[in-house]
Amino acid sequence: MDKITIKDIAKKAGVSIATVSYVINKSRPVSPELAARVNAAIKEIGYYPDTNARSLKSKRTSTIGLIVPDNANPFFAEIAKGVEDAGFEAGFSVILCNSNAMIERELAYIDLLLSKRVDGVIFAPTSLSIQPIKRLVDLGIPVAVFYRETSGLDVDSVRINNLESGQRATQYLIDLGHRDIACIRPLSMETPSGQRVDGYQRAMAGAGLALSQDLMPQGNNRISGGEIAARRLLESGKRFSAIFSANDAMAIGAMRALRDAGLRIPGDVSVVGFDDITLARYSEPPLTTIAQPKQEAGTLAVQRIVERIDKQHTGGPREFVMETTLIERRSAAHYQPGES
Amino acid sequence: MDKITIKDIAKKAGVSIATVSYVINKSRPVSPELAARVNAAIKEIGYYPDTNARSLKSKRTSTIGLIVPDNANPFFAEIAKGVEDAGFEAGFSVILCNSNAMIERELAYIDLLLSKRVDGVIFAPTSLSIQPIKRLVDLGIPVAVFYRETSGLDVDSVRINNLESGQRATQYLIDLGHRDIACIRPLSMETPSGQRVDGYQRAMAGAGLALSQDLMPQGNNRISGGEIAARRLLESGKRFSAIFSANDAMAIGAMRALRDAGLRIPGDVSVVGFDDITLARYSEPPLTTIAQPKQEAGTLAVQRIVERIDKQHTGGPREFVMETTLIERRSAAHYQPGES
DNA sequence: CTGTTAGCGCTTTCAA
DNA sequence: TTGAAAGCGCTAACAG
Secondary structure (H helix, E strand, O other): OOOOOHHHHHHHHOOOHHHHHHHHHOOOOOOHHHHHHHHHHHHHHOOOOOHHHHHHHHOOOOEEEEEEOOOOOHHHHHHHHHHHHHHHHHOOEEEEEEOOOOHHHHHHHHHHHHHOOOOEEEEOOOOOOOHHHHHHHHOOOOEEEEOOOOOOOOOEEEEEOHHHHHHHHHHHHHHOOOOOEEEEEOOOOOOHHHHHHHHHHHHHHHOOOOOOHHHOOEOOOOHHHHHHHHHHHHHHOOOOOEEEEOOHHHHHHHHHHHHHOOOOOOOOOEEEEEEOOHHHHHOOOOOEEEEOOOHHHHHHHHHHHHHHHOOOOOOOOEEEEEOOEEEOOOOOOOOOOOOO | OOOOOHHHHHHHHOOOHHHHHHHHHOOOOOOHHHHHHHHHHHHHHOOOOOHHHHHHHHOOOOEEEEEEOOOOOHHHHHHHHHHHHHHHHHOOEEEEEEOOOOHHHHHHHHHHHHHOOOOEEEEOOOOOOOHHHHHHHHOOOOEEEEOOOOOOOOOEEEEEOHHHHHHHHHHHHHHOOOOOEEEEEOOOOOOHHHHHHHHHHHHHHHOOOOOOHHHOOEOOOOHHHHHHHHHHHHHHOOOOOEEEEOOHHHHHHHHHHHHHOOOOOOOOOEEEEEEOOHHHHHOOOOOEEEEOOOHHHHHHHHHHHHHHHOOOOOOOOEEEEEOOEEEOOOOOOOOOOOOO
16 A cells, blocks of 8 residues: 555546646636545545645645744743644644754754745744844744844744833732842843843832842742742841742742741742742642743744735734733732741 | 755756755765865855655655644653654654644544654554554554553554552552552543552452442542542541542642641551652652653654664564652651541 | 646656 | 756646
8 A cells, every 4th residue: 555646546536637636725616526536536545645745836834843942841831732722723733843942952953944844933042142043034934932032133022021020020019018029030131031130120129129139149940049049048137028039930949948947928928939830829838920821922923923924924023022910829918027 | 035946056066956966965976076066055055955855755754743632731741852852863853733632633633644744653642542543554654652552553652551550559558557548540440540540459459458439539630630539538438548549630639638628648648649740749748659751751652663664663563661660759658547 | 627747846767 | 976857746837
């Protein structure tokens, strides 16, 4: 049962291959009888048109590439899910590419996607470098990027307002009556989570609250980093009644360290995170945090890219800023004078 | 800057397109001078061979399809990661397909993958039906399946011994001195997690312990299902000092219900789960559970499939049974006489 | 309404 | 050592 082609079914149906093609694609009227014969043959032989051969002419592969740092990270897993789902809906397959946060691997995958002639690429970049994106743009491949500014390139971006959201989280704490608010920062400020810290600073300044380096320890963006940062905070001797953490993982680590030190949450110190990872809902106590749409981000990226593929959009770069939401759970409460 | 082809670079280098092809694929010796000219042209123009066109002749797409119920589920996310990683290593792209646990969507994706002429399919089926797999096998596409018996079809399977592992988990509890051991079951016994319950029963029988339907409530495989099941257990009035849950999610739900009822874990009741999901490490208390390799499963599936693609294996079905490991955390302890 | 045929970009005989 | 040319499976003029 070797490869069956359009020819086989043409012969079987007693028509020309052109006719077969036309009934398959409905790209030209075909008499009912012939159409019926063709369809019957297709069904009987079990024929699947070769989309690659088709692409050769049509210049369209109906395939998009998705490059993320790590699809096992729940955050990107959600995004990937959104992309896959919207892609399927729109008739596109998605090639899954993990960069493992290595720029060389991003580049390698881009070459591969280029060779596969994907119609577009959805990209969650690891670094600020525009090199990988530029490669794509220069070749005229539609690109959508997550959580980055478009930095002058003609690509679409889907992101949130990190600064504003960080500000809002902090303001929430301020509104709760907290004055001495610490902030657990990421290692680099040139990142999305770094901008959240800018938001923190802006909120503090807006409320006339003083900033202190001692109250802004850095962490590695993971649970362990949060633990260490919180311990550092405790050791500094500075008083604080609340913590805003630039991401949930560090917030959860911080809560653990706080509890280990005998502090109650939110009794002694309130904690607000950022991201709304799955764990946030199940942490002890459940974490109040800023949620950003993830599946929706994937969906939006697909829409943008399809618009470009279909030439519905040919203009310049577009930015789509998604709304974040503050999810109130149980790790933050009104300030109540006490120790610490 | 329109599509550039092998012709463009042939012209630029002043050679025939055949020569270009040969230097790209090193499929025939080419004089150093020509090779150099060609490579220079490729570099300068920025040429990427069209792998689809290539596939047309070579009958190989270097692409595999991965069908899972939901890549956002951490379990399948890990598997997908393993597949992607091993695939990249082996020179294969992977097309991500979520079936959303719907057999029609599995079928739809299979048709799509067939049309894309993928070299193989890695499949985590939703149902026991062999219909989807049969379609692939009949067309001679290499297939690897997760967590299912091969049921007579010529496919490879990568799985764990659920029965034995369930038995081991239960035996662990027995060895801890527990006699009255409950079991939270899935809705259907015709599933991998159902087999774990068979293992539970076997262990109980082996230890001469009686089974009771009251101690075997069903759950929907999610946290909520575990909560409800545990509550039912409590209401039954039957005494039990330990619970084996057919999966972690339900175990975590059960622990929550138990705590809400004022019971201490593992003081009053020990709990053992199955799967070792991420949450298990961070639950309160951290959950003792059976871990099954996930990324490794993905890697193994890719290996098997590549062996078939490369015709290194042409025999019949193969089963690869992976080892599970009992991860001792803090939700299970020695039996100590008390209430409940 | 239907069939013939020229490619799409590439690989690979077959000749030179 | 190199090139010409015949396809791979399909689409889409171009002719009937």
